[in-house]
Amino acid sequence: MTKTPLSAPPVTPGHTAVGGNPVKRFLAATEIDTRLLGMLAALLLIWGGFHMYGAIVNGNGAFLTPRNLWNLSVQTSSIGIMATGMVLVIITRNIDLSVGSLIGVTGMTMGILQVDVLPQILGLGHWSIWIITCAVGIALGALIGAFHGWLIAYRGIPSFIVTLGGLMVWRGMAFIANGGKTISPVDSTFALLGGGPGGNVGATGSWIVGALGCAGVVWLLVQGRKQRVKHEFPKRPMWAEVTLGAIGCGAIVGAVLLMNAYPLPVGILRRLDLPEDAFVSHGFAIPVLIMMAVGIAMTILMTRTRFGRYVFAIGGNPEAAALAGINTRWMTLKIFALMGALTGIAAVIASARLNSATNALGTLDELYVIAAAVIGGTSLAGGVGTIYGAILGALVMQSLQSGMVLIGFDAAIQRIVVGMVLVLAVYLDNLYRARTK
Template identity: 70%
Template structure:
């Protein structure tokens, strides 16, 4: 005698007998496959922003944090730390650490400053269009060479990364001082200075809308391509509503960012200077020119997309996670862990060189003190973003969110009048708390 009731496979909407039906929030997370840690970070970031804004509104009768001007400046200030944080994710995933990134940034800035002020102008001529290009390439290449050198000492010399990079922190800062003799090198090439942001270092309203439409197109393409790939490799599809929600969420956030940056206008003095230089008549009511996306922010966005692709869509990225998960097993599986270590530190050094481009261009000068303590903020950004110090876990976009959290804390404390000592106390406490929460998260996931 057979049972006439057909058995139905278990699923989130039809759990096995004897089990509780998952809640709506759990079903939503399962369908959309959103990372709960990233959701928590976004919520924490929103809480920080609203908290600082409300504090300013109550104490000073004016909330200055959630304004287009402050958020635009915040995005620019986050760029150099965010760029380096994407490389630190790879380093920490493989169970290493790099304490020298701030010093490498300062050293590369001095190299580029010397090229632009003392070396290239006599050879090519002052204002030559190749000066800034050569300087940028030299800065990135210098950082990559330094990173590869330190990676070689770690991989082939069997010296702990902590010791090598701690030595690098002192060596490269001292080398920058010796090269520049402690002097500030300025001004940098005028085109190079645009890479640091400012009124002319942004793409304007029209350019921002073009960037926004391109990003929205990329998001929609990514969602559709993801469905095709899942069908091709016979993976389970997300519900159509979930993919539609993710596409709308991404496009909505992008359009919101475009509206925000286009709401921040040039100061009147700069508008008048620009109008006089370009023979434009300024009407009596004034002329509003939007900043749009700053060039450093666009550089960070390109780096983020590229590094995320490298980490999640390439063999190199799979090797990074394999080494972080179990270095011994990775070596036995045929992965050249030593050569991978050299390449990872070379990438980290190159990104520090790129960050030095943004930092020195924004300052319009190069000084050996540039990047001081940046290594702590970069490590903190990666850890706050979910990169585990135990290795094997980390995301690029999480690290950028972590950098934004760190910079938001600093910017907010400056706006409400906290002194430098209190700022360091808060930042240090947040770092320790982030590591503690990571430990709790890993215990719970076991």
Template identity: 65%
Template structure:
């Protein structure tokens, strides 16, 4: 009892001797690396907003930025698990292109002959076929890596070339269009958004989920005797989380439909056109909702399921994981199969957004996906990474690309910047791990 009392007094004395900033971060348990990335993103946003004459931080550009980020963010969630296990997947862009082309051919050429155009089942069959194909390709890569002991770098580099070539052979280089009307909703746009009311409902549900998560975390800590955060820290995290969610909803609801589309909508529904025009908010885009749902599911898989624990155990120490009875080969196969399914979801978003399947689809997406995961804090040494960090990394990468386009920077220089950012991110990861030892 005396030891516990002495320890408590020691902790209080240490807290009192710390500066306010350290006490704040210790109390709130905010990830400083994640916070640093948020700060870097804000600097990027403000910088590009100044250089573009105020165009970057407009509701229109931020809405488009969220849609453009969705497909890479989806793949980045899977890349986290791949890199955590000390592997790499260079084929994700080519898998996206190949699966996207197969889905395009299915809904534009094959299924209409069997079911008719715009049949209600067309988009479901197409998406299911894409998911199965993506999972199959990923499982094939994983099996070669796990059971034939071929390095993942070589297997997926071969996959990058094979599936990119296969994409061309599916249609002999043709672009396939248009896509099914319901399928196109997954790409965003005016119709592919949920509107203002539904967006506010989603925002309220998200705030309730934040409150419930923080309350449940406190309950579990108390149950198992873990240290509790101060109540002011709990209130601070809840307030900031809800404010960010509701602020994002306000931004997407500030972006109205284009005048021509709004006028057609008014004419079709017998709405009198007001003098100042008709303001119809876009709301949250469907691909953004898909990315958020994927992020939540992947976070649950990586932090709450046994499979997630196996993944991090494999990445932390492969030999110990094998000795502990984990079937490491099958874990590897499942990780790459999951990566393939996420590539299929990204392919659906990309194909729907373009309203076409093209041979150039997904080119260099492997670079952006790996960069997003690494910038988000996933260590190339394995054993460390977060889904939220990778998705934020995807937003940072897309912010760079979008900002450079607005400023008028040429594509070759854009690639130079992305390459430099990736190298710096890996260097920072090395420095961080060295200091953590």
């Protein structure tokens, strides 16, 4: 089981169990996860390194700009959404190698549905086309995931083999579905879900999102303190609570300012009959908001529900979990079904962003998803993992890919770097677990 704030060492105002080191006292009082700090430091190092490299070599650092960081947030969305599901899969000592191919087959199915099928039934441009398409894509992903889970749980086939087979089968099915041809363009409303032109909420919408986020941070801190009092657990010092609230709200406000600093291009301003010199902010892209919603929902699922407790129990000791009365096979099926549904959501974003459906959609995404989960602190030994860590890991992986594209590394070099980072992440995880035993 992962450590939660409720199981943290006693910390009371005016007294800590940590000696004279101010940094250790601060971390002990605020209970900030040191792994999170490590990932944030690595992310800042990556961003700064790519920006400086561009400034030195090209005379113009293009990485740390509102435009690139806005695009980076959109690019991270589909990987981040799938990584939240991969956390559950890996926690329970399984693996899913088929998620990239699942994006391909669900994306192609949605493309055929909204371009060739539904317009013939409902009429071209009907308002419900995008809703039906999304529902079918997510349901298809959940169905395929449940099938994988059934083979693993009820037929005893290792998850590595089932999903490796799925990687090849579903990629082939994506090709067969439309003879390898690309389907384009998709429904105009559906395309907004990819964050393309118009697929954002603007400055006002972003500030509303930011205000709700800050309110959520305060609510979580207040509720957490009430729970500690109720169950007679040690409370954090009030200054630590205030500091955590300030950090959380500060990060949210900073993200809003960054997203609002990227203006709409001249072409879209003309289309909207606005002056070409007008400054109209993009704000948060719709895919980013979807990723936020998925991250919050998955965090609640993992930390506040019986389902989440069962997941960690199975990952910690599958035999003991079964003896305790947990239906481990049914749980495995549900976990893979959830993974499939999240892959369906990612397929919606990926195909909408491209404004097309291709059989190659999602190629090699399984590597980035697994790497994101592992970099985010999910242990391949099972039993340990966080949702926020997986999303941050996805941001790290996408930052590496985006930065290498900006400085001109070809695809071969990019794959080499991704492979090295994945191996390094597992090695560091082993060191961390050995140190904390």
